[in-house]
Amino acid sequence: MHDTAPMERPAGLTGDDFTAAGEPLRLFAAWFDEAKRAEPVNPDAMTLATVDPDGLPNARMVLLKGFDERGFVFYTNQDSIKGHELAAAPKAALTFYWKSLQRQVRLRGSVEPVAPAEADSYFASRSRIAQIGAWASKQSSALESRLAFEKAIARFTAKFAIGTVPRPPYWTGYRVVPAEIEFWQERPFRLHDRIAFSRPDRTAPWTKTRLYP
Numbered sequence: 001m002h003d004t005a006p007m008e009r010p011a012g013l014t015g016d017d018f019t020a021a022g023e024p025l026r027l028f029a030a031w032f033d034e035a036k037r038a039e040p041v042n043p044d045a046m047t048l049a050t051v052d053p054d055g056l057p058n059a060r061m062v063l064l065k066g067f068d069e070r071g072f073v074f075y076t077n078q079d080s081i082k083g084h085e086l087a088a089a090p091k092a093a094l095t096f097y098w099k100s101l102q103r104q105v106r107l108r109g110s111v112e113p114v115a116p117a118e119a120d121s122y123f124a125s126r127s128r129i130a131q132i133g134a135w136a137s138k139q140s141s142a143l144e145s146r147l148a149f150e151k152a153i154a155r156f157t158a159k160f161a162i163g164t165v166p167r168p169p170y171w172t173g174y175r176v177v178p179a180e181i182e183f184w185q186e187r188p189f190r191l192h193d194r195i196a197f198s199r200p201d202r203t204a205p206w207t208k209t210r211l212y213p
């Protein structure tokens with residue numbers, strides 16, 4: 001027999017929430033806090049979409065490592081496919097989906113590298129093994145065998161046996177500076193709530209619009 005008990009749903013974006021959400025960062029922070037409590041694995045996972053030189057979209061997951069009024073930050077290898085795509089076309093879209101809350105957040109805008117000191121500070125906070133991995137991985141390049149990767153890890157483990165592991169010059173963070181942020185909340189019978197915020201540039205105030213689902 002199927003369990004027909006109605007699922008407990010998070011509250012939708014009521015008229016009050018819509019009015020209260022004067023700017024999207026505060027609403028994102030509230031949703032992200034709830035996601036951290038509700039999602040057992042990687043509530044910080046987000047799809048990063050870029051475009052290649054032919055305009056063909058490319059999407060993959062990355063982890064959100066910080067956000068504030070300046071934008072949303074992830075870390076990666078500048079020599080990866082996404083790094084090359086961002087160098088040629090510094091614009092991106094990010095999408096979060098928190099299944100347990102039945103919520104989606106989408107944002108898009110321009111992309112800029114974080115300051116070297118910011119990348120240094122985040123790299124220093126990573127585990128030593130992850131730091132070695134950043135040196136050993138030529139992210140997105142062909143790898144002849146798993147053994148070749150393990151040998152590279154052993155080589156860099158020996159190289160950095162003493163002292164701190166420096167940040168590789170090609171490993172850094174990117175900040176997506178949103179021009180648009182949309183919040184989507186699932187509601188019964190597919191009568192979902194959507195609120196879109198947009199601004200013409202990063203210094204302009206946000207305008208918000210409720211959208212048909």
Ligand SMILES: Cc1cc2nc3c(=O)[nH]c(=O)nc-3n(C[C@H](O)[C@H](O)[C@H](O)COP(=O)(O)O)c2cc1C
Pocket residue numbers: 042045058060061062063064074075076077080081082083139140
């Ligand atoms: C949940 C999850 C989180 C990930 N987080 C990151 C990340 O923060 N940075 C990163 O470079 N790759 C991350 N990856 C791996 C990327 O999805 C991707 O495989 C890799 O960055 C190479 O992408 P590219 O070839 O398009 O550059 C993550 C993958 C998953 C499934």
